[in-house]
Amino acid sequence: MTPHSDTGPRAGPVHVHGIVxxxxxxRPGLTGVGGGAVLVVAEGPLAALVSAPYGPRGACGPPDAPGDSRADVSVLSAQAAAEAxxxxxxxxxxxxCVLPLRLGTVHRDVEQVxxxxxxxxxxxxxxxxxxDGRLEWGVKAYADDAEPDGAAGSGGATAGGTVGSADGLARAAHHALADAAECSRVHHPQDACPSGMAAACATSAYWTSPIAGAPYPHGRNLLDSAYLVPREEAGAFAETVGGxxxxxxxxxxxxxxxxxxxxxxxxxxxxDLPD
Known part of the structure; x- marks a missing residue:
């Protein structure tokens, strides 16, 4: 028989934070979405970090697959849920090493987990x-709102090798950072924030910007990317950003x-995902 954890809740829907x-x-005392204690539900070599209770029993149906189901979090503060x-x-x-699941991933009970x-x-x-051994770093680049469209040039390289426009500079920055990371992801507006969570996304650093190109505290957002970097190479990556x-x-x-x-x-x- 597959060994199970004895630390998980016994009944009712649970919010699943990630897989380890x-x-x-x-940590004792750590709480998750809804204020429930964070517990471990194990199955063989894997375990899920869950928090419960998450509303009344039966509040959400079974997901088609882990990460594909969304709970109705309207009864909670969106920002509090995202931060938890x-x-x-x-x-x-x-x-x-933890595999994060999407905010709002809820299972009917522990057995379903x-x-x-x-x-x-x-x-x-x-x-x-x-x-394993890798973490995500985020980089955002903003242009001054005062810069008129096209004022800085066409985006091509000048005679001195400098990219002319702010857009071109942002593209060049991304290429340099992608070369310094194992892999990268450029966020797009439609991928930026789960439906119904705009308020939380706007205040939570790990979500991407809700609307690319919209006004930001530092001007127009031209680059919003994530980079996967080994822990031991974090210093070198930060130096690349500094440059x-x-x-x-x-x-x-x-x-x-x-x-x-x-x-x-x-x-x-x-x-290069292992087979």
Whole structure:
């Protein structure tokens, strides 16, 4: 018989924060979405970090697959829910490899969590292996709103080798950072924020910008990307960002992280995923 965790809730819907390897124990007193204690539900070599209770029993139906179901979080503060989800995932990521699930991933009960772990065990194991020892860094670049469209040139390189426009500088910055990372993801507006969570996304650093090109505190957002970087190469990556800041005074460049690999939990975004 497959060994099960004895730390999980016994009944009712649970919010699933992320997947880790069995044996991890969260900090005592850590709470998740809805204020419930964070517990571990294990199935073989894998475990899910869950919080419960999450509303009345039967509040949500069974998901088609882990990560595909959304709970109605309208009864909660959207910002509080996003911050609680992030807190649980990032605390785990500080010490172990964690595969984040999307905010609002809810299962009907603990047994459904265990079935999900068993059904997707091979994929989860491969993702954890690929992401082990790696964290996500975010980079955003902004242009001065006062710059008129096209005023800086066409975006091509000048005679001195400097990209003329702010857009061109942002593209060049991304290419330089992508070369310094294992893989990268450029966020698009439609991918920026889960439906109904705009308020939380706007205040939570790990979500991407809700609307690309909209006004920001530092001007127009030209680049909003995530980069997967091994822990031991974090210093070198930060130096690359610092060099871009020095060479690109036309841009305001922000580095955030390290985060759990939120942007790379989908196998389609990871090259060289182990078979």
């Amino acid at each position: 390897r069995s044996g991890f124990r969260p 989800h992030r807190r649980v995932v990032d605390e785990a990521a500080a010490t172990v 265990r079935r999900a772990l068993a059904d997707r065990a091979d994929l989860y194991r491969r993702l954890l292996t690929r992401l 871009l800041v020095a060479r690109s005074p036309e841009l305001h460049i922000e580095l955030t992280g390290p985060w759990a690999p939120y942007s790379f939990a989908d196998p389609g975004r990871l090259p």
